[in-house]
């Protein structure tokens with residue numbers, strides 16, 4: 001009996017010792033404890049305050065006002081101390097230093113549906129992948145993709161012309177048609193990515209029936225339905241898969257099968273010496289062929305890389321386009337100004353014949369797109385974890401709990417394993433950077449010589465992050481958004497829906513839903529009025 005019970009008791013004692021150390025002792029010696037921050041008990045979490053877009057607007061500002069630019073919050077509870085900072089020096093340091101990586105837990109979660117793509121990589125392997133794909137997203141390559149962006153925007157415009165009633169044609173809603181613009185923009189950005197990066201036509205705008213499109217779409221949508229427990233412990237999906245895990249597995253099998261045909265076709269084309277294309281898939285395959293055979297990606301790794309890029313590059317841009325249309329619907333004066341700018345820039349050009357002015361000949365369009373990206377960052381926030389003990393620099397003084405002051409230019413210690421919450425949206429809304437009207441949609445701020453923002457993020461916003469993991473597709477996204485507006489705005493007027501409030505939900509991406517109608521799922525309905533062409 002003793003022999004039977006003893007190991008069990010020993011295990012229990014070890015678990016207890018671990019729990020006391022982890023929950024009670026370690027936090028006492030954590031250097032982050034001395035940072036200012038909201039007080040909390042062992043069971044208090046501030047996570048919702050900083051990740052829920054409905055609350056983060058209020059709490060980011062409150063914490064910043066109460067504790068200064070750099071402070072701590074509690075993650076899952078009092079034991080889980082996390083660093084948070086609005087100090088640009090601190091953020092720049094963390095995001096550029098190889099000491100800070102994405103948390104293993106979120107990489108594991110992404111791996112359950114994106115496989116071994118770029119999101120799961122760190123260090124040399126990650127840097128190698130970034131180097132391979134860089135030419136596909138360089139300025140010149142994006143210029144070469146313009147005809148695809150124009151063609152796809154025109155397809156969506158034509159589709160909407162079939163759906164949107166001519167002005168004043170119905171009695172109940174004269175001249176207006178209600179459309180969920182986020183649904184359509186997502187389909188269009190899928191098609192754009194497919195043609196631009198894979199040389200593959202998903203034909204999602206024409207109909208949501210393609211096997212590969214349906215498989216990708218279903219996997220990306222199911223991720224939003226995952227239960228919190230399974231997000232935190234992805235291993236559950238392996239040992240005890242629920243309906244969502246089983247569905248994801250089934251559709252991933254389609255992606256591997258059908259995607260393989262796309263890869264095989266491209267590989268054949270590449271064998272031809274005259275083949276010059278620099279699209280994303282060609283670069284991946286070419287680099288793979290020229291790599292030392294024992295370092296080569298397997299075909300399934302290649303497909304995982306495609307899945308990761310498609311996931312990162314389609315909905316993020318589609319959602320940004322949708323929020324841009326919402327802002328323009330809420331600000332008709334800007335909508336008219338933008339339509340006028342597009343009309344005068346394109347007067348002597350035949351866009352349908354592929355003759356369009358350079359994308360930088362629309363200063364107000366540029367301002368509208370960047371202001372949209374500032375106010376709506378589709379990635380709300382991100383996390384990094386220290387992989388070793390380190391010291392973190394600050395450019396603004398921090399008054400510690402024990403009364404000591406870390407001066408501007410000084411630094412404070414951080415322990416291996418500590419998490420840092422990077423408030424992407426918070427930095428985009430910061431009054432210190434953007435002035436007192438930081439929450440207002442005001443594109444003019446991008447056109448003024450005196451207030452032109454000098455924020456270090458890509459395109460001067462935090463939206464695409466910065467450092468080694470910053471978004472490689474930012475030029476692609478900006479160009480796609482601009483072309484979409486150039487094509488669609490001259491044909492439609494966008495109006496808000498009466499008594500409808502759009503709220504945001506932060507999953508992996510921040511998605512819109514209608515207040516009071518969350519059960520209907522993510523959507524961003526607007527009223528469209530067809531204009532004379």
Ligand code: HEM
Nearest residue numbers: 312313316317320378379382463464465469471473476477
């Ligand atoms: C408006 C649209 C977009 C936004 C707001 C956006 C935002 C971001 C952000 C914030 C990150 C960094 C996440 C982190 O550090 O945790 C990121 C990474 C990434 N983005 Fe984008 N992105 C957009 C469009 C695109 C496009 C069009 C592509 C590709 C065609 C793309 C591909 C990627 C990839 C592959 C990564 C991972 C980079 C790495 O880990 O090295 N994104 N994006």
